[in-house]
Amino acid sequence: MRVRSRGRGRRSPLIVVVLLFMLIVWPSYQIYNLLHENDKSVAVERLLYEAAYLNVQMLEGAMREAQASLTAAGWNEWKTNAYAAQYVHERLRQAVGEDRVPELAVFEKMVDLITVVQINGDRQLKEQERKQIADAAAAMPIFVERYGQFMTEQGKVLSSKAEELETLASQILLEASESDTEMSKQQPDKGHE
Numbered sequence: 001m002r003v004r005s006r007g008r009g010r011r012s013p014l015i016v017v018v019l020l021f022m023l024i025v026w027p028s029y030q031i032y033n034l035l036h037e038n039d040k041s042v043a044v045e046r047l048l049y050e051a052a053y054l055n056v057q058m059l060e061g062a063m064r065e066a067q068a069s070l071t072a073a074g075w076n077e078w079k080t081n082a083y084a085a086q087y088v089h090e091r092l093r094q095a096v097g098e099d100r101v102p103e104l105a106v107f108e109k110m111v112d113l114i115t116v117v118q119i120n121g122d123r124q125l126k127e128q129e130r131k132q133i134a135d136a137a138a139a140m141p142i143f144v145e146r147y148g149q150f151m152t153e154q155g156k157v158l159s160s161k162a163e164e165l166e167t168l169a170s171q172i173l174l175e176a177s178e179s180d181t182e183m184s185k186q187q188p189d190k191g192h193e
Contacts, residue, residue, distance in 0.1 A: 042155035049151045052092045055085040056147045063137040073122040082110035100157045102166035143168045
């Protein structure tokens with residue numbers, strides 16, 4: 001009497017399925033991922049661009065609010081949003097390519113101006129400073145509109161729009177007055193003599 005093993009017949013199809021998976025399905029999956037890896041990169045770049053665009057929109061709103069302020073402390077939100085816009089835009093440049101995305105020094109100029117104005121504490125804003133914010137805030141709607149146009153839905157940077165954006169950014173003139181710059185360089189040493 002011969003005893004037949006029940007498991008032997010069932011293992012064969014299982015081994016064939018595993019081998020088939022390893023030889024066909026797994027390499028096919030790897031090739032598919034390799035081919036579509038670029039699509040994921042474009043999607044990530046596009047999401048980063050949308051985050052940068054949101055920060056620029058928030059910056060515009062903060063500038064409108066800062067315009068109404070009479071004191072240097074009223075510029076805190078503007079400074080925070082300018083720094084955030086600068087940070088995310090620089091990350092976008094690194095991700096997409098610094099040669100494709102324009103460098104926008106206007107964000108850094110904003111942070112520098114506000115820092116210089118606020119370095120001596122909360123004080124009344126000078127008329128010149130209030131005029132600067134008003135002029136810069138007036139230029140922001142067009143800047144924000146162009147920022148929203150320099151990358152397509154597919155993640156392609158439109159060089160003509162990027163150049164236009166860079167030109168608009170350079171026209172937003174923000175500089176601290178000489179008296180503020182001089183005051184920020186002085187070391188307050190009253191009472192430490």
